[in-house]
Amino acid sequence: MDPTARHLDGALPRRVEVLAGLSVAIDLGLGQPAEHMLRSAIIACRLADRLGLTRDQRATTYYTSLIMWIGCHADSQEYARWFGDDIAVRRDAYLVDWAGLPFLRFLLGNVARGEPLAQRLLTTAALFRDARGQLAALMHSHCLSAAALAHHLGLPPEVERAVTYTFERFDGSGLPQGCPGAAIPIEMRIAQLADTAEVHHRLFGVDAAVAMARRRSGGHFDPAVVEALLAAPGEVLADVPGSDVWTAAIAAAPDAEIRLDLAGLDLLVCAVGDFADLKCPFALGHSRGVAALAAGAGEQLGLDPSDVRSLRRAGYLHDIGRLGVSNQVWSKPGPLSASEWERVRMHPYLTDRVLSRINGLERERTYARAHHEHLDGSGYPLGIAGAALGSGERILAAAVAYQSALEPRPYRAALDAAGAARRLHERIATGQLDPECAEAVLATAGHRIPRAGREDVLTPREREVLGYVARGLSNRQIAEALVLSEKTVRNHVERTYAKIGATNRVGASLYALGHGLVTPPAGGAAA
Known part of the structure; x- marks a missing residue:
């Protein structure tokens, strides 16, 4: 494998970059365009400065604004239960003050959205038997989830506390506690206005945002915070x-200079994967399982330790795009319609969009965006096939297939380990999965794989040498790269050629391409 194609551990992302990427994923679940939460954080910091907040308060305001809706994805199942399309209702809720008759009309218009009339009537009746109690329970769950996730991400206690007040209102009519006025942390009072004003400003202009803030002053919003907006x-x-x-929001962060080390990055991306899995209850632990399988398979196949780490991180991050698809689709027990299936096919692309903004995760992005691509071109979102898929992409696809089989889905029960292994073998037989990568995943999962007696199987060292050969390196250059003698490299090359049936470098290169032993550049075909 070409060392220049490897993840550079020295170029790790800054902590705020990963959290900013997470905020873009939050935008997906809110039905807002990318960078909504980033713009909100910038607006919130400007308001904090005008209100004369301390440096620590400003820092809390920044992160409260950036992740204030982090808990909503953990509630997506419940939102979908009441409102059908959880993403659509969150998007439209920005245009309504959550009080009085307008809010009741909004609820009536969105209960069981997209469901048949009979189901809508039943759900409406169930909700309105105790609308405030039902919503309070939902908001309470959101607040607990938000605080737990903020803690899981390593954010300060002040941010944990602030996000529990997301649905409270200045006039005390909010949920779940009905906290009034100064009982709501000032950082959340600022974040609430910044979040809503950003949407109204983007959609309708400055005058519309000002008019909205005036109407809700003293009700939803703190009048002092509104005045800070109205002053300029x-x-x-x-x-x-x-x-x-992106650049402006990163620069505004209180800890913009902090760059993660290897352990810190691993912990943070693991937390982000846990966050993504909460979108669907049946997927809890999915990303951790995929990460372990992919990394183990990479080690079995002799990948460089840096690439193994990237595979593990890609396993944690691969499903972050799932947040951009409604739980109305993910939780459907029957066959998906053409439009629903198209939305499902988009989620790896959404993962790619989120990860594309984070410097230092280029290799992880390459692996993650291809986790549903197949060797025969039947996968999605782009139908990439064969030589365009490197070994990392092939390993991750096999890990996702195996781990998913072990988990229940609304349309099927979970498979046991033997059933999951059969599923992988079926997909190998149809040409979807790489046999060697799938076997490595199965071996990592504890299945006994009859490999030892096969003389045609390349050893990890032979795979590595073949990758260099395909890149055009001479035996001497390969020997220098691997710290081996030139004679040893020559012996490896001869044995490898014999095993794969190649007689020259061209034949070896074509084999390497066809078996994913030449990793495509990080900005390859799936961009």
């Missing part, structure tokens, strides 16, 4: 220079 709305809501929201 053009400045508070102004677009960042060059429209580079």
Whole structure:
């Protein structure tokens, strides 16, 4: 494998970059365009400065604004139960003040959205038997989830506390506790206005955002925070220079200079994977399982330790795009319609969009975005086939297939280990999965694989040498790269050629391409 194609451990992302990427995933579940939460954080910091908050309060305001809706994805199943399309109802809720008759009309118009009339009537009756109690339970669950996730991500206690007040209102009519006025942390009072004002400003302009803030002042919003906006709305809501929201938001972070070390990055991306799995109850632990299988298979196949680490991280991160698809689709017990299936096919692309913004995760992005691609081109989202899929992509696809088989789905029961192994063998037989990568996943999962007696199987060292050969390196260059003697490399090359039936470098290169032993560049065909 070409050392230049490996993940560079020295170029790890900053902590805020990973959390900013997470905020883009949160945007997906809110039905908002990418960088909504980042723009909200910038607006919140401007309001914090105008209100004279301390440096620590400003830092809490920043992260509270960035992840204030982190708990909503853990509630997606319940939202879908009451409102059908959980993403659509969250998107539309920004345009309604959650109080009085307008809010009741909003609820009536969105209960069991997209469901048959009979189901809508039943759900409406169940909700309105105790609408406030039902919603309070939902909001209470959200607040607990948000605090737990903030803690899991390593955010300060002040942020954990603030996000538990997301649904409270200044006038005390909010949920779940009905906390009034100053009982709501100032950081959340700022974040609430920044979040809603960003949407109204983006959709309708400064005047509309100002009018919305005035209408809700003293009700939803703290009048003092509203006044800070009204004093200079053009400045508070102004677009960042060059429209580079990502860079501006990263620069505004209180810890923008902190770069993660290897252990810190692994812990953070694991937490992000846990967060993604909470979208669907049946997927709890899915990302951790995939990460362990993929990393173990990579080790079995002799991948470089850096690539094994990247595979593990890709396992944690591969399903973050799932947040952009409604639980109305994920939880459907029957066959999906064409439009529903198209939404499912988009989730690896959404994963790619989230990870594309985070410097230092290029290899992880390459693996993760291809986790549903197949060797025969029948996968999604792009139908990439054969030589375009490197060994990392093939390993991750096999790990996802095996782990998913062990988990229940609304349309089938979970398979036992033997059933999951049969499923992988069936997909090998149809040409979807790479046999060697799938066998490595099965071996990692504890299945006995009859490999020892096969003389045609390449050893990890032979695979590595073949990768270099395909890249055009001479025996001497390979020897220098692997710290071996040139004679040893020559022996490896001769044995490898004999096993794969190649007689020259061209034949060896074609074999390496066909078996994913030449990893495509990180910005390859799936971009």
